[in-house]
Amino acid sequence: MYRFWDSLTLPILKAVKPHTIIEVGAWRGENTKRLWGFCRDNAASLHIIDPAPLFALEDICGKSRSEKIFLHKKMSLDVLPEICPFDVVLIDGDHNWYTVYQELKLLNKLTKKNKTLFPLMLFHDTSWPYARRDQYYNPEAIPEEFRQKHDRRGMLPGCLGLTNPGFNSSDNNAVCEGGARNGVLTAIEDFLNETKEMFHFYTIPAFHGYGIIISDARLKSCPALQEVLLSLLPAESVRLLIADLEKNRLDIQANFIKKGHLAEEYRRSLTALETQIQKLQQTVTLRDQAISQKEKIIAENEQTLRNANTAIEEKNQIAAKISDEVADKNKIIAENEQALCKANIAIEEKDQAIEKIQGQVSQKEEIIAQIHDEIFEKDKIIAQGEQTLCKANITVAEKNQIIEKMHSEISQRDKRLQETSKTLTDIKASMVRKNREIHHYRRELFSVYSSKSWRYMIPFRKIGSGGRRLVDILHQSKVRAVIKRVYYTLPGFLRNRQTIENLKNNFKDKETAD
Numbered sequence: 001m002y003r004f005w006d007s008l009t010l011p012i013l014k015a016v017k018p019h020t021i022i023e024v025g026a027w028r029g030e031n032t033k034r035l036w037g038f039c040r041d042n043a044a045s046l047h048i049i050d051p052a053p054l055f056a057l058e059d060i061c062g063k064s065r066s067e068k069i070f071l072h073k074k075m076s077l078d079v080l081p082e083i084c085p086f087d088v089v090l091i092d093g094d095h096n097w098y099t100v101y102q103e104l105k106l107l108n109k110l111t112k113k114n115k116t117l118f119p120l121m122l123f124h125d126t127s128w129p130y131a132r133r134d135q136y137y138n139p140e141a142i143p144e145e146f147r148q149k150h151d152r153r154g155m156l157p158g159c160l161g162l163t164n165p166g167f168n169s170s171d172n173n174a175v176c177e178g179g180a181r182n183g184v185l186t187a188i189e190d191f192l193n194e195t196k197e198m199f200h201f202y203t204i205p206a207f208h209g210y211g212i213i214i215s216d217a218r219l220k221s222c223p224a225l226q227e228v229l230l231s232l233l234p235a236e237s238v239r240l241l242i243a244d245l246e247k248n249r250l251d252i253q254a255n256f257i258k259k260g261h262l263a264e265e266y267r268r269s270l271t272a273l274e275t276q277i278q279k280l281q282q283t284v285t286l287r288d289q290a291i292s293q294k295e296k297i298i299a300e301n302e303q304t305l306r307n308a309n310t311a312i313e314e315k316n317q318i319a320a321k322i323s324d325e326v327a328d329k330n331k332i333i334a335e336n337e338q339a340l341c342k343a344n345i346a347i348e349e350k351d352q353a354i355e356k357i358q359g360q361v362s363q364k365e366e367i368i369a370q371i372h373d374e375i376f377e378k379d380k381i382i383a384q385g386e387q388t389l390c391k392a393n394i395t396v397a398e399k400n401q402i403i404e405k406m407h408s409e410i411s412q413r414d415k416r417l418q419e420t421s422k423t424l425t426d427i428k429a430s431m432v433r434k435n436r437e438i439h440h441y442r443r444e445l446f447s448v449y450s451s452k453s454w455r456y457m458i459p460f461r462k463i464g465s466g467g468r469r470l471v472d473i474l475h476q477s478k479v480r481a482v483i484k485r486v487y488y489t490l491p492g493f494l495r496n497r498q499t500i501e502n503l504k505n506n507f508k509d510k511e512t513a514d
Contacts, residue, residue, distance in 0.1 A: 001031045001090065001092045001122075001124040001210075002030040002031040002034060003207045004204075004207070004210050005031065005034045007232070008204070008210060008232055009031075009034075009090075009122065010034075010038065011228050011231075011232060012120070012122070012212075012225070012228060012229075012232070013038055013088065014228075015222065015224040015225040015227070015228040016087060016088060016120055016222060016225055017042070018044055018087030018088045018120075019044055019045065019085075019087055020044065020045045020047070020083070020085065020086045020087055020088075021035060021038075021039060021044060021045070021046050021047070021086070021087065021088045021089075021090070022047045022049065022080070022083060022086050022088070022089045022090070022119075023035055023046065023047070023048050023049065023090045023092075024049045024050075024076045024089065024090065024091050024092065024093040024103065025049070025050055025091070025092040025093030025094070026048050026049075026050040026053050026055070027050070027053070027054060027092075028054045028055060029053065029054070029055040029059060029060055031090070031092070032046075032048055032055075032060055033060055035090075036060050036061055036069055039068060039069070040061075040066070040068070043068075044068065045068045045069070045070070046068065046069045046070070047070045047072065047079075047083050047086075048060075048069070048070065048071045048072065049072045049074065049075075049076045049079050049080075049093070050071075050072075050073065050093070051073055051074060051075055052073070053071070053073070057069065057071045073411075073414075074415075075141065076093055076094075076099070076103055077099070077102055077103065077106060080103070080106055080107065080110065081106070081110065084110055084114055084116075085111075085114055085116045086119050087119055087120065088119055088120045088122065089107060089119045089120070089121050089122070090122045090123075090124075091103060091121065091122070091123045091124070092123070092124040092125070094135070094136065094137050094138075094141075095125050095130040095134070095135040095184050096130075096134035096135055096136055096142065096148075096174075096183075096184075096187075097134055097146065097181045097182055097183055097184070097186055097187040097190075098134075098142050098143065098146040098147070098181070098187075099142070099187075100123075100184050100187035100188065101187040101190060101191055104121075104187070104188070104191040104213075105191065107119060107121075108191075108195065108197075117215060117217055117218045117221065118197070118199075118215040118217070118218065119218075120212075120213075120214055120218060120225075121211075121212065121213035121214075122210075122211070122212060123184065123188065123209075123210070123211035123212070123213070124208065124209065124210060124211075125184050125208050125209055126184055126185045126188070126203045126205075126208075126209030126210065126211035127185075127203070127205045127206075127208050127209025127243075127246065128157060128208065128209075128246075128250065129155045129157075129167055129168070129173075129177075129208070130183055130184050130208070131183050131184060131185035131186075131209060132177050132178045132179075132182055132183040132185060132186060133155070133173060133174045133176075133177045133178075133182060133183050134147075134148045134150070134173075134174040134182055134183060135168070135171055135172065135173055135174070136150055136171075136172040137171075137172070139172050146181060148174035148175070148176070148181075148182055149174065149175045149176070150172045150173055150174050150175060151172070151173065151175055152169070152170060152171065152172060152173075153166065153169055153173065154166020154167050154168060154169030154173075154257070155167045155168065155173060155177075156254050157247065157250045157251060157254060160176060160177045160178065161175060161176065161177075162175055164261075165257050165258055165260070165261035166254075166257065167253075167254070167257065184209075184211075185203075185209070185211075188201065188211060188213065192213075197215060197216070198215070198216035198217075199213055199214065199215055199216065200212075200213070200214045200215075200216065200219060201213050202214075202229070202233055204233075204234065204239070204242065205239065205242055205243040205246050206242050206245070206246050207246070208246075212229075214229075286375060290368070290371060290372070290375070293368070293371065294368055297364040297365075297367075297368070300364075301357070301364070304357045304360075305357075308350065308353070308354050308357065311350055312350070315346065315347060315350070319340075322339060322340060
């Protein structure tokens with residue numbers, strides 16, 4: 001609603017010059033800050049009604065609190081009877097037929113009861129999407145017979161049902177658009193059709209709609225408001241042009257929402273592909289490590305075979321030399337035969353060494369098989385870890401639900417504390433009133449005791465039962481003066497004594513009543 005501040009709301013408020021403004025539905029406080037600036041400059045009071053605002057009162061008026069601004073964290077239908085009188089009411093709260101209709105009926109009833117003018121009403125969302133469709137912030141707060149079938153899905157211009165993607169897809173929106181008891185504009189029209197009083201209703205189809213309701217009596221009593229409305233409200237042709245521009249704006253925004261939804265889907269698919277690529281890269285690295293280990297083992301085996309071949313070649317060379325020597329030296333055949341036997345033994349030892357090397361190769365292959373088994377077991381452990389993470393996420397969600405319940409209990413306790421503080425202030429006020437009454441009675445008693453007739457009767461109250469004081473007065477020369485004194489002061493004394501008794505009785509009656 002803050003988009004209309006400079007063009008509509010501020011000129012209307014300057015023309016009306018309100019003493020009390022009520023804002024129903026503040027959300028993030030963007031319009032509230034502007035309202036408080038106007039109230040501060042014009043010595044007006046501001047009442048903010050929102051059960052769950054997204055700001056603190058210090059964010060609006062600063063650390064120095066003012067006695068002109070109030071924040072009511074309750075439903076509007078519970079708070080409005082406590083605020084009276086009021087001049088301007090801004091409605092931008094729960095966008096459904098029941099709430100808006102009941103707010104209008106309640107304001108009309110309160111103005112009739114207090115014999116005041118119906119307030120100037122400023123509405124938001126009198127155009128699409130909530131002109132003919134209900135929205136519920138808390139569906140359980142709406143009676144079932146007035147509650148439309150709803151769902152958490154979005155809306156698109158020209159689509160009577162709900163769809164995803166769409167506008168406000170996270171809110172509880174009515175499934176179907178149109179029909180009886182459905183939407184903000186329907187509630188306003190039903191109220192104006194049922195009431196017998198004369199009202200003027202204006203609507204501007206821009207930024208989801210801006211509505212104005214003015215009673216005929218208020219309009220006649222404020223000529224400045226008539227001039228402002230004539231200068232601000234557009235002609236029918238301009239109004240149709242604004243409606244077309246709003247339709248184009250909504251179409252552009254709907255296309256933007258669709259593209260954003262597609263971009264979000266692409267982003268999700270990309271993240272899924274990236275996770276798959278990371279897993280494949282991990283698998284490839286593990287396999288590369290296993291292959292590198294196998295290559296090392298093969299290289300060691302090849303080196304062992306090369307060493308064996310070189311040894312065999314050396315032995316062959318020795319055997320060739322021995323055969324040459326045998327051919328050349330027949331004399332030492334026996335010695336050569338013995339050398340050949342020794343060479344054969346050495347060859348057998350080398351063969352045994354080669355067999356040992358082959359056994360080592362087989363052992364290395366068994367080690368490779370064990371490594372494969374360990375890799376399979378580690379994959380199992382990773383799967384178990386993923387299951388544990390899923391369970392932990394479920395536990396976190398349950399704890400979040402418990403925290404939300406605790407927040408609701410804390411808000412209920414805050415409400416009880418506010419009611420208790422209000423009761424204490426009432427008791428203090430009654431004590432102050434009693435102290436004033438006691439002071440008043442003391443002053444009246446003092447005036448009575450200090451009167452002339454009471455002072456003159458003091459000597460006669462001191463006379464004893466035997467009348468000795470009266471005999472002394474009669475023997476004096478001032479007997480005539482004393483008799484004259486008694487004659488003039490006795491009626492006044494009797495009147496004052498009766499007045500004192502009446503005051504005491506009244507004070508006792510009031511004490512028993514309190």
